[in-house]
Each structure stands twice: as structure tokens, then as C-alpha cells.
Amino acid sequence: MKGIVFTVFNNMIEEKFGLKTWQALLDKVQPEGGGAYTAGGTYSDAELFALVTELSRQTKIDVPTLIETFGIYMFPVLAQKYSLFVQPNMDLKDFLKSIDSVIHLEVKKLEENAELPTISYIDPAPHQLIMLYRSPRKLCHLAMGLTKGAANHFKKDLSIEHPLCMHKGEDHCRLEITFE
Numbered sequence: 001m002k003g004i005v006f007t008v009f010n011n012m013i014e015e016k017f018g019l020k021t022w023q024a025l026l027d028k029v030q031p032e033g034g035g036a037y038t039a040g041g042t043y044s045d046a047e048l049f050a051l052v053t054e055l056s057r058q059t060k061i062d063v064p065t066l067i068e069t070f071g072i073y074m075f076p077v078l079a080q081k082y083s084l085f086v087q088p089n090m091d092l093k094d095f096l097k098s099i100d101s102v103i104h105l106e107v108k109k110l111e112e113n114a115e116l117p118t119i120s121y122i123d124p125a126p127h128q129l130i131m132l133y134r135s136p137r138k139l140c141h142l143a144m145g146l147t148k149g150a151a152n153h154f155k156k157d158l159s160i161e162h163p164l165c166m167h168k169g170e171d172h173c174r175l176e177i178t179f180e
């Protein structure tokens with residue numbers, strides 16, 4: 001997982017739960033580099049999951065909620081870093097449909113060791129979009145948070161249903177989005 005994911009996670013924890021919580025997490029998890037993450041580095045997925053699991057234990061907030069909150073928090077940071085892909089007048093649905101074939105594809109060209117999900121789309125009606133999410137990391141709640149973060153960014157409302165989930169044994173997650 002790219003360092004930016006870790007630096008943003010660190011910032012979110014310090015901002016929402018305080019520096020003490022971040023330090024308590026590092027004490028418990030004992031990450032290899034001591035938790036001094038840099039945006040340009042690459043770190044193990046297991047380390048991120050260990051930090052989230054420990055945060056959940058300390059805050060009593062469930063892991064899916066924490067990961068979704070993290071996605072909402074992370075979107076503006078990604079949007080700023082890769083501002084080329086986030087044009088101000090874009091339609092939210094068109095933007096979401098561009099994640100797999102444009103944004104993540106370009107990210108992969110820029111960052112060879114980025115590990116990205118596969119997202120395919122069903123477009124059943126103008127106010128709906130179905131995203132089929134597949135990734136060995138099973139970060140569907142991050143996908144939901146990033147989607148909500150994108151809606152905030154474009155000042156639009158949406159709701160998401162999640163009727164099929166890899167965490168319940170399916171081979172993909174089905175995210176059914178309704179635009180208000």
C-alpha cells in the first residue's frame with residue numbers, strides 16, 4: 001500500500017482522536033519503521049489492517065465504519081494530489097465511471113507498485129450506478145467512503161446499498177449507488 005494511504009491515516013487519527021491515540025496505536029502495533037511514514041514509501045497492507053484493528057479496539061468503533069470514514073477523509077487529499085483527473089465541472093456519475101479506466105490506470109502508470117482494485121460498472125438508469133468491486137484487499141468500505149468523499153467534493157448527495165460483499169464470501173462487492 002502506498003505511503004500516502006498511511007500518512008493520510010496518521011493525519012486523520014491525530015485530527016479526530018488526538019496524537020495520544022496515534023502514539024498508543026504505534027506502541028501496540030510496533031510497525032517496522034516505527035510509524036514514520038512518508039508519502040513516497042510503500043508499506044505492507046497487513047500494517048494498515050493492524051492499525052485499523054487496534055484503533056477499533058481502542059475507540060470501540062467497528063472496523064468497517066472506521067475504514068469508510070477514512071475513505072471520506074482521504075478523497076480530498078487524492079483529489080488534490082492528482083488534480084488533473086478531477087475537473088471542477090465534471091458530472092459525479094461520469095467521474096465515478098472514470099475511476100477504473102482512467103484514474104487508477106494513470107495512477108498505476110505513475111506509481112508502478114500501486115495496488116489498485118478492479119471496478120466494473122452497470123449503468124441501469126440515469127440516477128443510478130452499480131459498481132462491482134474486486135480486490136484481494138477487500139477494501140469495499142474504503143470504496144464506499146471514497147465514493148461519498150467524491151460526492152462531497154462535487155457537492156452532490158448519493159446513497160449506497162451494499163447487497164453483496166466479499167467479506168460474506170462473494171467474489172465481488174456490489175455497490176448500488178442512487179444519486180439524489
Ligand code: HEM
Nearest residue numbers: 001002078079082114115116117135137139142143146147
Ligand atoms: C481522485 C480520485 C482518485 C485517485 C487519484 C485514486 C488513487 C488511488 C491511489 C493512489 C490508491 C492507493 C494505491 C496503493 O496504495 O497502492 C488508491 C486505492 C484505492 N482506490 Fe482510488 N483513487 C481515487 C478515487 C477513488 C474512488 C472514488 C474510489 C471508489 C470506488 C476508489 C477506490 C479505491 C480503493 C478501494 C482503493 C484501495 C485499494 C484496493 O481496494 O485494492 N478510488 N486509489
